[in-house]
Amino acid sequence: MQYQYTTSSNAGDDLFFKFFWGDNTESEWIGPYGNGEPASASNSWEALGNYQITAIVKIGEGGIPSSPSAPLAVRMYKLGDVNGDDLTNFGDINAFVFALTSGEAGYYIQYPSGFYYTADCNIDGLVNFGDINPFVALLSG
Numbered sequence: 180m181q182y183q184y185t186t187s188s189n190a191g192d193d194l195f196f197k198f199f200w201g202d203n204t205e206s207e208w209i210g211p212y213g214n215g216e217p218a219s220a221s222n223s224w225e226a227l228g229n230y231q232i233t234a235i236v237k238i239g240e241g242g243i244p245s246s247p248s249a250p251l252a253v254r255m256y257k258l259g260d261v262n263g264d265d266l267t268n269f270g271d272i273n274a275f276v277f278a279l280t281s282g283e284a285g286y287y288i289q290y291p292s293g294f295y296y297t298a299d300c301n302i303d304g305l306v307n308f309g310d311i312n313p314f315v316a317l318l319s320g
């Protein structure tokens with residue numbers, strides 16, 4: 180799974196960035212970047228779950244690293260894996276129906292380790308009946 184993270188700084192030119200991916204790995208220092216120029220890097224997380232991405236910046240190769248940025252939360256998940264067992268299959272049907280009919284709060288009571296938006300199979304940001312056909316398509320492979 181890949182995620183692209185971009186940040187920018189007004190601290191000056193000759194900026195170097197390092198990203199911490201929240202899974203005990205980090206990027207190399209990347210740069211130099213100019214003032215306001217976005218820096219981006221990507222990472223592959225091996226496990227599903229929640230990750231807090233932070234970045235630090237320094238001015239010049241020998242600069243003193245900044246404090247970490249405010250964390251950016253990302254959540255890696257599989258579309259259609261509504262019961263949160265890392266598989267998208269017929270075992271997700273009950274959880275999917277539950278997500279549609281009980282809403283987000285009700286879903287988390289029943290599936291505290293799941294992720295409600297795995298039911299958003301048409302990826303429009305809403306979990307509703309429009310997700311039924313895409314969910315069936317996911318199950319059918």
Ligand SMILES: [Ca+2]
Nearest residue numbers: 260262264266
């Ligand atoms: Ca599943």
Ligand SMILES: [Ca+2]
Nearest residue numbers: 299301303305
């Ligand atoms: Ca949807």
